[in-house]
Each structure stands twice: as structure tokens, then as C-alpha cells.
């Protein structure tokens with residue numbers, strides 16, 4: 484299932500998710516989709532045995548189609564209301580939090596606390612994937628060392644070129660950026676995509 488965008492950098496993110504969600508959620512018991520949104524757009528890519536979608540917006544629950552609210556495989560919690568910052572949370576073997584810290588409504592003061600929560604939510608041997616925006620960039624020097632302390636391997640992809648443009652050639656531009664890393668940011672990144680793999684540290 485491919486998601487399309489006319490924004491080249493968002494399309495690049497979608498291509499990465501198309502590869503990385505199945506890859507890192509496969510064979511994992513619990514997958515968490517934090518800030519899953521009303522269309523549960525990332526749900527079809529999950530390969531974990533169980534999927535838990537979490538979002539704080541209670542109004543979204545009504546917007547989700549009834550057939551999606553049902554448990555597809557009998558063991559999924561498709562959508563539960565949680566504010567990841569304030570309420571008790573589940574732990575996942577695969578934790579995804581994309582387009583949440585990049586959202587214009589996200590309070591950037593909460594960036595470091597949010598990343599800290601996401602780290603806590605990731606089980607031993609689990610993987611955390613999230614992305615950040617130019618609004619949270621100032622906090623990168625604070626939270627990136629936390630990632631390196633907590634995970635055995637951290638993959639950092641800076642991107643964000645052509646974020647303002649809308650074009651039908653977005654998939655082509657995203658493909659070129661996939662192949663040539665420097666073109667993703669052209670020296671001034673606006674977004675960062677993190678893959679954090681925890682092997683044995685709790």
C-alpha cells in the first residue's frame with residue numbers, strides 16, 4: 484500500500500515508511516502507532532502480531548470507519564485514547580511516531596520529554612522510528628545523546644528539501660533524493676528521520 488503526496492519530502496518519508504515499517508515490525512509481538520491519526524494510514528504496513536493505535540484526539544474515534552475500528556485479526560486495539568505525555572502507556576516491540584512532532588499543533592517545548600517517553604515505550608530488543616521538524620530541530624543536541632545512550636544503533640536521516648513545493652513530480656524527486664542523500668537537505672535540513680534499534684539494553 485503506497486501513500487502518495489505532492490510534497491517531495493513527504494513522499495520521501497512515505498517511501499522510507501513503506502520499506503521500514505514492515506521490515507522492523509515483522510515478527511514483533513506488539514506494534515505501537517503513536518499519534519496514529521484518524522485514517523490509520525500506517526496500519527496496513529504493520530506486520531507485528533498485534534497493532535495498537537494511540538492518539539489523544541477523542542474526536543478521531545468517531546471519524547474512524549466502523550470496519551476499521553473492529554479488530555481485524557482479533558487481537559488488535561485499533562485505536563485507544565492516550566496522551567503520550569500524560570497518561571500511562573503501553574510498551575511496544577516496534578514503536579512508530581511519525582508526523583506527530585512535525586505537526587504544527589505540537590508544542591515544541593515538549594520535544595525532549597516526548598522523545599524520552601518514546602524511548603521508555605520501546606521494549607528491550609525493540610525498534611523506535613520517529614521524525615522531527617524544523618520547529619523541534621533546536622532540541623536535537625539534547626535528545627540525540629539520549630538516543631545514543633539508549634539504543635545500540637541509531638540511523639539518522641536529515642531531509643526536508645522541497646518541503647514547501649507541491650508538484651506531480653514528487654515521486655520522481657523523492658526517488659532521486661532516496662538515491663542521493665545530499666539532495667534530501669542540500670546543506671540545510673528541515674526534518675530528521677530516526678531509526679533507533681535496541682538490541683539488549685533494557
Ligand SMILES: C[S@@+](CC[C@H](N)C(=O)[O-])C[C@H]1O[C@@H](n2cnc3c(N)ncnc32)[C@H](O)[C@@H]1O
Pocket residue numbers: 517518519520521524525537538539540543565566567568580581582583586589
Ligand atoms: C498529522 S497526524 C499524523 C498521523 C499518522 N501518524 C500519519 O503518519 O499519518 C498527528 C497525530 O498526532 C496526534 N498527537 C499529537 N500529540 C499527541 C500526543 N501527545 N499523544 C497522542 N497523540 C498525539 C494528533 O492527535 C494527530 O492525530
